[in-house]
Amino acid sequence: MVFIIIIIPIIQLFILAHATTFEIKNVKLFAVDLDRSQTSRDLLGKFEGSPFFRIIDYAFSYKIAEEAIKKNEADLIIQIPAGFEKELEKDSRSDVQLVANAINNSAASLMNAYALSIIMDFNRNIVVDKLGLSGNPEPIKIDYSFWYNPELDYKAYMVPGILVILVTLIGMFLSAMNIVREKEIGTIEQINVTPIKKYQLIIGKLLPFWFLALIELAIGLIFARFVFDIPIVGSLWLIFLSAGVYLLVMQGLGFFISTFSDTQQQAMFLSFFFVVIFILMSGLFTPIESMPHWAQIINKGNPLAYFIEIMRMMMLKGSTIGNIQTQLFTLLGIAILMLALATLRYRKTA
Secondary structure (H helix, E strand, C coil), X not given: CHHHHHHXXXXXHHHHHHHCCCCCCCEEEEEEECCCCHHHHHHHHHHHCCCCEEEEEEECCHHHHHHHHHCCCCCEEEEECCCHHHHHHHHCCCCCEEEECCCCHHHHHHHHHHHHHHHHHHHHHHHHHHHCCCCCCCCCCCCCCCCCCCCCCHHHHHHXXXXXXXXXXXXXXXXXXXXXXXXXHCCHHHHHCCCCCHHHHHHHHHHHHHHHHHHHHHHHHHHHHHCCCCCCCCCXXXXXXXXXXXXXXXXXXXXXXXXXXXXXXXXXHHHHHHHHHHHHCCCCCXXXXXXXXXXXXHHHHCHHHHHHHHHHHHHHHCCCHHHHHHHHHHHHHHHHHHHHHHHHHCCCCC
């Protein structure tokens, strides 16, 4: 049990932090160069020099490239038509065709955006060479900066959310199975005949896992800071206060599930049902603002969404309690509701 509680979540943190990424790298590009000119080679050289693309093959037939996409050997096709260089010299314009495998629409959009960015950069170079301009030919100069994640490292965005999931698993699953385990081995009757009150029993059952989950969070924050180099700008006390409130929500839900379950398998499946929905709708992978309106309304009762937002605001932005009070008090309200339901549902009878 100690291995499950402490070691496995750390292993999961290492795996998920490196595996869950929104970046698209090593896009398999198939080049169809029908022009075979110096200009077309320069354009393909731009793609070869990009860290996002890897040209896997060249061909002089579009059908060959199309077959490569059908076999999943290529992700993107760039076709440069014959006469590409001559049209640029004559009319100052020409066409390039991009064909993307759009089974994964978000990946296709990113691939297309990366390719268009490279082509636009190539266009600017042509303008400089043709007009004999030096420096930046653009009339408007844009200076930009990225706040809170200046290196644009996806780990800074994902690790706080992954920590929330690991804390959730400890708090909810163990709480859900705790009472059910007593039912399976027959000791629940001995507990029920004792003179302790229901709320005392619930506190005694939940408090150890509450502390264990906070210890798990502390270990995760240490690894986030010193292994993944994720900044923790906000107050650690406020992070643990928010985590303590959030754990009351998940433990209350876990205890509530245990009152409906007679076996650990039943408790596990019910807990898994809720956790999967909470995670997929939490905003960890998909922005909540991009969800349908009805899903956004349902998501107002999703505790993971509130706590993931708090963790990202606290760790990356350094938000104060005034910035997170809406999310924090919402979690507190849900915690009171879940603990009340669990207390009312549990029947302390011999």
